[in-house]
Amino acid sequence: MAELSLGAVSARPQQSYARRAVKRFFKRKLAVTGFVLLVAMALIVIVGPMLSPYAYDDQDFNVIGSPAPMSPEHWLGSDELGRDALTRLIYGGRISLCVGLAGAVLATIVGVLVGAVSGFYRGWTDAILMRLTDVMMSIPTLPMILLLSGLFRPGPVILVAIVGALIWMGTARLVRSQFLVLREREFVEAARALGAGNMRLMFRHILPNAIGPITVAATLAVGSAIMLESALSFLGFGIQPPVPTWGNLLNSASSWLSTAPWLAIPPGLCILVTVLAVNFVGDGLRDAMEPKE
Amino acid sequence: METTSLHTTGSKQGKRLLEVRNLETKFYTADGVVNALNGISYSVDEGECLAIVGESGSGKTVGVLSILRLIQSPPGRIVGGEILFKGTDLLKIDDKELRTIRGGAISVIFQDPMTSLNPVMRVGAQITENIREHENLTSRQARQKAADLLGMVGIPTPAKRLDDYPHQFSGGMRQRVMIAMALSCSPQLIIADEPTTALDVTIQAQIVELIKSLQAELGTAVIWISHDLGVVARLADNVAVMYAGHIVEKAPVDELYARPAHPYTIGLLNSLPRLDARIKTKLKAIGGLPPNLLGMLQGCAFAPRCMFATQICREQAPPAIEVAPRHQVACWHSELVSAGERP
Numbered sequence: 001m002a003e004l005s006l007g008a009v010s011a012r013p014q015q016s017y018a019r020r021a022v023k024r025f026f027k028r029k030l031a032v033t034g035f036v037l038l039v040a041m042a043l044i045v046i047v048g049p050m051l052s053p054y055a056y057d058d059q060d061f062n063v064i065g066s067p068a069p070m071s072p073e074h075w076l077g078s079d080e081l082g083r084d085a086l087t088r089l090i091y092g093g094r095i096s097l098c099v100g101l102a103g104a105v106l107a108t109i110v111g112v113l114v115g116a117v118s119g120f121y122r123g124w125t126d127a128i129l130m131r132l133t134d135v136m137m138s139i140p141t142l143p144m145i146l147l148l149s150g151l152f153r154p155g156p157v158i159l160v161a162i163v164g165a166l167i168w169m170g171t172a173r174l175v176r177s178q179f180l181v182l183r184e185r186e187f188v189e190a191a192r193a194l195g196a197g198n199m200r201l202m203f204r205h206i207l208p209n210a211i212g213p214i215t216v217a218a219t220l221a222v223g224s225a226i227m228l229e230s231a232l233s234f235l236g237f238g239i240q241p242p243v244p245t246w247g248n249l250l251n252s253a254s255s256w257l258s259t260a261p262w263l264a265i266p267p268g269l270c271i272l273v274t275v276l277a278v279n280f281v282g283d284g285l286r287d288a289m290e291p292k293e
Numbered sequence: 294m295e296t297t298s299l300h301t302t303g304s305k306q307g308k309r310l311l312e313v314r315n316l317e318t319k320f321y322t323a324d325g326v327v328n329a330l331n332g333i334s335y336s337v338d339e340g341e342c343l344a345i346v347g348e349s350g351s352g353k354t355v356g357v358l359s360i361l362r363l364i365q366s367p368p369g370r371i372v373g374g375e376i377l378f379k380g381t382d383l384l385k386i387d388d389k390e391l392r393t394i395r396g397g398a399i400s401v402i403f404q405d406p407m408t409s410l411n412p413v414m415r416v417g418a419q420i421t422e423n424i425r426e427h428e429n430l431t432s433r434q435a436r437q438k439a440a441d442l443l444g445m446v447g448i449p450t451p452a453k454r455l456d457d458y459p460h461q462f463s464g465g466m467r468q469r470v471m472i473a474m475a476l477s478c479s480p481q482l483i484i485a486d487e488p489t490t491a492l493d494v495t496i497q498a499q500i501v502e503l504i505k506s507l508q509a510e511l512g513t514a515v516i517w518i519s520h521d522l523g524v525v526a527r528l529a530d531n532v533a534v535m536y537a538g539h540i541v542e543k544a545p546v547d548e549l550y551a552r553p554a555h556p557y558t559i560g561l562l563n564s565l566p567r568l569d570a571r572i573k574t575k576l577k578a579i580g581g582l583p584p585n586l587l588g589m590l591q592g593c594a595f596a597p598r599c600m601f602a603t604q605i606c607r608e609q610a611p612p613a614i615e616v617a618p619r620h621q622v623a624c625w626h627s628e629l630v631s632a633g634e635r636p
Contacts, residue, residue: 187411189363189403192363194426
């Protein structure tokens, strides 16, 4: 019987938290749909430009002058300069997704750092950082961007920084609240009693316990970052033409809306579908990582 | 404060390891100042097991957490006293030195093994982290040492179990893991804060035996916090009884059980169920409630619940006196009490 009981101990399935979360995630139809859409989108924007016979700024002189409708040569038509709309759409997706992703990563890093320090140290550190967060949240985004756009045109790196700087606050607040709760847990006290320093407590003991909510927040931040980038580009503050992004494609299509709607609809639809898919994935992750049965 | 100073001296094991003198800890809360520790003094020799007993809220845990400055601050603050560990005052060293002592020379086993392990870290990682914090070992060596430690505390197939998460262990096994972590850097003093309270009775016995045998084997001194006098009898060399932030009585374990000299100690002993008692005997609880530690108390803290209390008890705090060798008590009427007389 000794053999049996030992076997029972070691043969227990090694189901880690992550593995169970993944399993739960893939049970949710909407989340999986969103996930598949995002993966497809990513593949298309990576591979697409290589397969397209046109570069994003190649002009087809047969159709130059005014936007041309869909045709066998140009599946989604072409714009007034004779550039292939599909190629520009896919290439623009590349930029939009990259800026969105990078902005979200930046926002998450900043948010986690600010929230962790704030929630862990409390006191005046917390007060200062949270007032800073409040101030950032109170800045009216669009008027400020319009103001800034009058002053300069950012490159991609600056654009990512701006996107990140405008959306980190939610994550910071979330992480702070997680830290405020987790720092009181006994295992933190136990680790401290065994000689762990503050950095180790914060990033090795507490942070991994908050990874669920942070992942969800990071995912949703990708959605906001894509939206924000599109808004910036639409207002002419983002990446500058001729380099396409979904936002500036919409912008340039807006003057042809009544005569050539096929130029405006695809980038709009792309933004919509991507953000929707990201949010589905975020919701799915939330349910998968914080099961409440 | 000098009057309440109690010293247990000269136990069988030898050199003085820890000496706490007139330790005072207060909590500055919104409702006022809570006097959690009112100048307690005790000492632990190398290899000794000192038990600190008392009811919830008597300051047992605050008393030992203060040693490693683990009191949440704010609101808690150690306002006075000295904590001499091998001659060094732990209240005066800087954070970095303190961290090398925490988990190094002094380690702590906490009450509830279900919550004291980090749920998202593998058990092996938690042990090796502590080892590598204090000792200069490669990760492979640290892992080997962690496996050895798990084996030593009686966990079967230790090398395999290093990769398990805490939720894959039972309560008793987790407490063994906590003990392994506490032992990982060969501490000279282990503070065990009610390590068996959260476990069921059979596991309790195992853990007590485990700590006892490890202590004998390694010669580590132990401060054992408990409210279970039965466990204490099996384990301790000396016992300190705490009440309302004071140590009211301190004696070698046999002496304390045979000749308790403080009414509170008698009350505690009487409230234990006994094997030899008649079946229908009721347990004798101590009447009344412990005092609120908010604000200053006048006189003896136990006076309102004490059947021996007289005028002087309500007016002046009793000093510690030695009623027998190494047996000290803070009570005005200790002679009456130990003689078993009733007022």
